[in-house]
Amino acid sequence: MRAVVFDQFGAPDVLHVATIDRPEPAADEVLVKVKAVAVNHVDTFIRSGGFRTNLATPHVAGRDLVGTVVAVGEHVQSWQVGDAVWANSLGYDGRMGATAEYVVVPAERAYPLPAGIDPIQLVASVHSAATATIVLQSVMQAQAGQRLLIEGAAGNVGRKLIQLGHQRGLTVVTTSAPRDFERCQALGSTQTVNYAAGFESHFQLADQRFDHIIDTSGKVALATNLGLLKQGGQVTLITAPKTNQFTFPVRQFYTRQQRISGFVISHATQDQLATAAQWLNHAFAAGLLLDDQVSxxxxxxxxxxxAQLEQGQDHGQRLVLVPSK
Structure with a gap:
């Protein structure tokens, strides 16, 4: 069968299509015939060696797939041949990567594809959508009625956070370019503010404070966000500034009992991923989270x-690979 593999860490050109043996499912695995695979920034980190993890041999790239079960291991009772499934935790921690014609998936890491949902749109969404879901549920532990500020909200993760936050009953406020105001409002933002430098003065003048703040771009100073938090509020980081440095007033931080949390989906537990999948499938079935432009x-x-992802030339599109176009 054909698969996208890399034999060594390096630049994008280490990736190539090779013919490898079709795998057989172990007792607790299912074999999935792949329909489509998403390409994510984290895939570039693994390929380059920037994110070190145990890799299966051969090193098949990719983590998110959608496809159909064609065989089940002897201990698997939760899936049958013909089931449509998706998965979003492959290609690291010793699991086979997703970009192959057939992939073995641990049965507990496969999730049902909701009926009537476009599988291409779903696989394009799941990485950013799962990130948003776990951040809201497990990291923020966000509650209905709280105020959430999403900075850079027009991006992939930001749009998912708007929809899921609104669905959970939070008051969602966003920063973005003015051209994206209408889109953010349509997704559930109750207030849109230009993300240009000095945006915080808008909230300061109105004496607005937030329970939760998340900067999806890494471009907002940590001190700025801490100044916009309520007492006991939380800033969540899913990326870092290019300088890899932040400065902030420590006394103000601890006397106001504020918190800073970080999240990387590669460290999400199996339970977190499974719980997120239930929420995501509920949202997908309701027609949410499926608004990405896909190539x-x-x-x-x-x-x-x-190479497009690393050079920032994806133009906001989600990139999806298929065994044959």
Whole structure:
């Protein structure tokens, strides 16, 4: 069968399509015939060696897939041949990667594809949507009625946070470019503010404070966000500034009992991923989270897709690979 593999860490051109043996499912695995695979920034980190983890051999790229179960291990009772499934935790911690014609998936890491949902749109969404879900549920432990500020809200994760936060009963406020105001409002933002430098003065003048703040871009100073938090409020980091440095007033931070949390989806537990999948499937079935612009390309374009992501030339599109275009 054909798969996108890399034999060593390096630049995007280490990726190539190779013929490898079709795997057989272990007792607790299912074999999935792959329909489509998303390409994520984290895939570039693994390919380059920037994120070190145990890799299966051969090193098949990719973590998110959608497809159909074609065989089940002897201990698997939760799936049957013909079931449509998706998965979003492959290609690291010793699990086979997703970008192959057939992939073995641990049965407990496969989730049902809701009926009537476009599988391409779903696989394009799940990485950012799962990140948003786990941040809201497990990291923020956000509650209905709380105020959430999403900075850079027009991006992939930001749009998911708007929809899921609104669905959970939070008051969602967003910063973005003015051209994205209407879109953010349509997704559930109750207030939109230009993210240009000095945006915080808008909230300070109105004496607005927030229970939770998340900067999806890494471009807002930590001190600025701490100044916009309520007592006991929380800033969540899912990226870092290019300088890899923040400064902030420590006394103000601890006397106001504020918190700073970080989240990387590669460290999400199996339970967190499974709980998030239930929430996501509920949202997908309701027509939410499926608004990404998608570019569908063949497996042979994997190296080019990785280069696009690393160079910031994906133009806001989600990149999806298919076994044949």
């Amino acid at each position: 569908v390309q063949p497996f042979e374009a994997a190296a080019a897709c990785h």
